[in-house]
Amino acid sequence: MQMPRGLRRIRWNWRYAVKSYLGGSLWLVPILALVANQAFRVVVQWIDEWLLRAGMLDDTNSLLALSVTGARSLLETVLTLNLSFLVFTFGSLLVAIQVAGGQYTPRIIATTLLRDNVIRGTVGCFVFSLVFAVQVLSRTGESVHQLDIFLAALLGVISLMTFLFLIDYAARLLRPISIVARVGQFGTQVIRVIYPDPTVRPKPPVTRRLGEPDRTVLHADASGVVLALNVKGLVAAARHADGVVEFVPLVGDFLAVDEPLFRLYGNASAIDERWLRAAVVLGTERTLEQDPAFAFRILVDIAIKALSAAINDPTTAVMAIDQLHHLLRLVGQRDLRGEEVRDAAGELRLVLRTPNWEDFVHLSCTEIRHCGAGSIQIVRRLRSMLVNLMQTLPRHRHAELRGQLELLDRTIDEKFAFAEDRVLARVPDSQGLGGALGIQPLDEALHPED
Structure with a gap:
């Protein structure tokens, strides 16, 4: 297929890799x-x-x-x-x-x-x-x-x-605060680039049924982690061909040789596969440029390492949760846009998966809750984060947060033997311990409609 002049440069991945x-x-x-x-x-x-x-x-x-x-x-x-x-x-x-x-x-x-x-x-x-x-x-x-x-x-x-x-x-x-704050800044930047639009109440899915692909392009080079994708170039190529391109892995996924890289539908099957492979950057380690979940991953890793028996530093974990709180609020305010990218005429041109709201919430909470289950600082700070997000984010974001609160309650019941500790652990505290004054009562936060 003859590509338009602006799309003939088949080494976008090289330019991106050199720049990075x-x-x-x-x-x-x-x-x-x-x-x-x-x-x-x-x-x-x-x-x-x-x-x-x-x-x-x-x-x-x-x-x-x-x-x-x-x-x-x-x-x-x-x-x-x-x-x-x-x-x-x-x-x-x-x-x-x-x-x-x-x-x-x-x-x-x-x-x-x-x-x-x-x-x-x-x-x-x-x-x-x-x-x-x-x-x-x-x-x-x-x-x-x-x-x-x-x-x-x-x-x-x-x-x-x-x-x-x-x-x-x-x-x-x-210092721990400098490290986590810098990761939080990078995460803020990439979230604003990847998800530029504010969230709206979800509507019934209207995803076009693509059926069987007309052609599948397999990964043929060395194995690696997907670092970035030339989204604009792929949309332009699909529009020029009047077809649909589906990018199979997630940015941040490990891609082995002969795994599916693209599925092509309609006239997009004629796009040069060399150009398609050149629209993807692979490397040895995830980066933050197009991978918003990686900022969450780094902060969670810092938190759970601080909670390990060898280090035992829950205050550093609380600092990491502070940044996760900020990033979760930012993600919750954004339109995560599903899987479809359309051209200026509104036609579907590119299908790619990005993390959804539930992915971000589980990534932020699950491992920290497991590793910090015995720390009153951690469970109080997690509760404060979840309660505050339910107070500040749109209602369609609440279901997963409410589920995490229920899991947190069950974790507290299992880990704390004394009733007094369980009562203390259920108080939301933005500082972990020492900052609970003025926090809205939990039952009001869980049932704002009352």
């Missing part, structure tokens, strides 16, 4: 710093020559007025400082990755630590200062280029200040 890789690569900023340093060196050399010709600067008594020996000593100090800063930064980053992966979850390494622009920017600053000092040192012979020495000293001071800032920033970054 560069967005999470630590080495890219230092490379850019090297390039910027070369351009900066040319500009500085031109300004230096212009000042000398204009008589506004000489080699002996301007700016820092350093001798050759003093200039070399200063440059060697700047060079040593920046080299030490780089070694310390990378060594600390490796330690931080090990600690964060063991204390929280390994899934925050690629999604949070390696994508942090502050860390990458500070490394770029150190590389820039280091290379500039080396270049100036290599030019310092019988005479001293005073402008170069002044700028090298200035960059050394900036690097020192940047290093002190990095220590403070890294200490704050690795």
Whole structure:
């Protein structure tokens, strides 16, 4: 089938993968710093020559007025400082990755630590200062280029200040609240992109019965996790062919060789399967770009690891539930749009599955309820979340929340032997323990229609 001109680029997945890789690569900023340093060196050399010709600067008594020996000593100090800063930064980053992966979850390494622009920017600053000092040192012979020495000293001071800032920033970054808040921010962004429309009361399903597919495209490359899908491109291709394309796996699913990738209906069966495969990005680990459930997964992993016997930190789990509460409210306010994507004319062009409301609720509650069943902090915070969501979300979201409340009550009855503990555990508390004042009574929250 002849594709329209705008759809002939069959390597969308390559472009997406490269963009995603560069967005999470630590080495890219230092490379850019090297390039910027070369351009900066040319500009500085031109300004230096212009000042000398204009008589506004000489080699002996301007700016820092350093001798050759003093200039070399200063440059060697700047060079040593920046080299030490780089070694310390990378060594600390490796330690931080090990600690964060063991204390929280390994899934925050690629999604949070390696994508942090502050860390990458500070490394770029150190590389820039280091290379500039080396270049100036290599030019310092019988005479001293005073402008170069002044700028090298200035960059050394900036690097020192940047290093002190990095220590403070890294200490704050690795706190539990910083980790879970950052995951929550990423989750908020992807939910707003994937589900842009507000929710409406559900109507009877009108999904078109597609019948048997005219053609099935199997996955032929290496196995991997589905990271992203070119939704706009697939809709445009199906519209051009006047057919329907069904994407079989979920974003975030593991896809093995020879598993169904697409089912094609009608004239869409003529679409080039190479182009279809190129509309899907696979990788080794889930990412947040098009996978809203992955943000929930990371937060739940942090919570249940904090609740493990080895760590026993329910307060960190409460912080994770705070972010889950926010994300659940956001998801509950959005139209999860079912399985159908239509073109501008309203014709069905693409069928793909996305997590529904029940999926998000079970993901947020089930494992935490099981792992934190014996913690009064956790059951009170879970109840507070469920009650608040029932108070703030539309009524058609309440059924699953009510079911989770019933399961929570049964869990409390099983885990707490004393009646006094059971009464305490049934009080909704936004802080887990210590913040229950002013909470609406539970029976009113469960029966708002009364």
